[in-house]
Amino acid sequence: xxxxxxxxxxxxxxxxxxxxxxxxxxxxxxxxxxxxxxxxxxxxxxxxxxxxxxxxxxxxxxxxxxxxxxxxxxxxxxxxxxxxxxxxxxxxxxxxxxxxxxxxxxxxxxxxxxxxxxxxxxxxxxxxxxxxxxxxxxxxxxxxxxxxxxxx
Numbered sequence: 769x770x771x772x773x774x775x776x777x778x779x780x781x782x783x784x785x786x787x788x789x790x791x792x793x794x795x796x797x798x799x800x801x802x803x804x805x806x807x808x809x810x811x812x813x814x815x816x817x818x819x820x821x822x823x824x825x826x827x828x829x830x831x832x833x834x835x836x837x838x839x840x841x842x843x844x845x846x847x848x849x850x851x852x853x854x855x856x857x858x859x860x861x862x863x864x865x866x867x868x869x870x871x872x873x874x875x876x877x878x879x880x881x882x883x884x885x886x887x888x889x890x891x892x893x894x895x896x897x898x899x900x901x902x903x904x905x906x907x908x909x910x911x912x913x914x915x916x917x918x919x920x
């Protein structure tokens with residue numbers, strides 16, 4: 769990034785990238801009286817919300833692929849296995865970076881499963897009624913790198 773001029777600061781709504789760089793420079797310089805505290809605090813809080821959103825989204829995709837894997841064994845592919853592994857890895861990485869979120873995935877399974885079930889039906893030839901109404905997997909199974917439903 770170009771040299772930052774701390775004499776005239778960008779507004780939060782005006783240029784977010786420049787505002788962010790300026791706020792970081794002010795903090796590093798110890799010029800706390802010039803820091804936009806309210807917006808900096810809001811952005812810090814949003815980082816936690818972003819991690820939760822990512823976990824919800826990845827959990828949904830992961831459960832959808834587990835359902836597809838279980839209900840359509842004849843269509844199993846490396847691509848499905850790769851997606852399952854990738855989503856698990858990403859969730860586990862997020863939980864490793866933010867251990868306080870470890871209980872979070874279990875609290876959103878029911879909410880995300882409903883959508884995963886619909887998506888699995890939409891992406892397969894299996895009617896929605898043939899997918900269980902409640903999640904058939906535990907959070908331990910969902911996140912277990914060795915678990916694939918329907919496998920021996």
